[in-house]
Amino acid sequence: MSDRPAEATIQAWARLMKAQSQALGSVEGALKAAGLPPLGWYDVLLETERAGRDGLRPFELERAMLLAQYNLSRLVDRMAAAGYVERRPCVDDGRGHLIAITDAGRVMRRRMWPVYARAIDAAVGRRLSARQAATLGELLGHLIDEPS
């Protein structure tokens, strides 16, 4: 019980929760206000677009994102239903498939980006100097487990 964290630790923890909650909320809000899909969709679109023609496997996508497997599986369902990605059989491995972005998906990603970018800038960029943002990123990096 003498593990009681230092005051600075507790404050950092509390503010980490609060800052991300507000930042995320305002970004999601901006997307919704613009009639666009939620943030998670953007990440999938970005990763699948980066992956090129062939697309990528769900488990690869899972690693790149902060989503549980079952969660991703259903997100892909929805996005496929919306026509932004498609599932293709995977020759190498009959268990899985490849997820590839469609033209509509590319269009949507381009449509989302300006809104997303502006929202990030409002939530983070405009509130910190370049130096502060760099420091913040650096410190937050310490809290992230590198699986690499």
Next chain:
Amino acid sequence: MSDRPAEATIQAWARLMKAQSQALGSVEGALKAAGLPPLGWYDVLLETERAGRDGLRPFELERAMLLAQYNLSRLVDRMAAAGYVERRPCVDDGRGHLIAITDAGRVMRRRMWPVYARAIDAAVGRRLSARQAATLGELLGHLIDEPS
């Protein structure tokens, strides 16, 4: 559209999302592993305990937490059903009520704290020096809207 955020901003944003997701996940995981209720319950217990004998109004609680109104309403339902808080009629204002912690609630809060504290320390405290934690808290503070 030339609002494209600076690299440092984007990195800070991405890491903010990732760091809190991991930190929160590990804290929630620690609570669950110890057979304890989730984090949100702790916050309610803490605030109601601080509020003293009379308890406090849901809208006050709402301000102290990161919860939407309807969400809090149902959280209180669950916690009342579990016997940790109780709703009492409010004489001043017939619309609302007061939420007060019970003895069982106080016991539960005390049971949760060591686990919570250790988890915060593992997720944040041990990864940063005191100075770094203070800086992180300071920078995160810039991202938080002060309604005060």
Next chain:
DNA sequence: TCTATTTAGATGCAAATGCATACACAAGCC
């Protein structure tokens, strides 16, 4: 080759969330 184990992914079900709206009382105005 045949079996056991592991891995990729989906899915049924229960719980939690978000949204819109309903409801009840309070407060201000005439």
Next chain:
DNA sequence: GGCTTGTGTATGCATTTGCATCTAAATAGA
């Protein structure tokens, strides 16, 4: 007092999440 507007809280319904489990295919071992 009646009427309108505002505020505090609950709730029905659809969507999303979490958990546990299931299937199918790959891989390892005998």
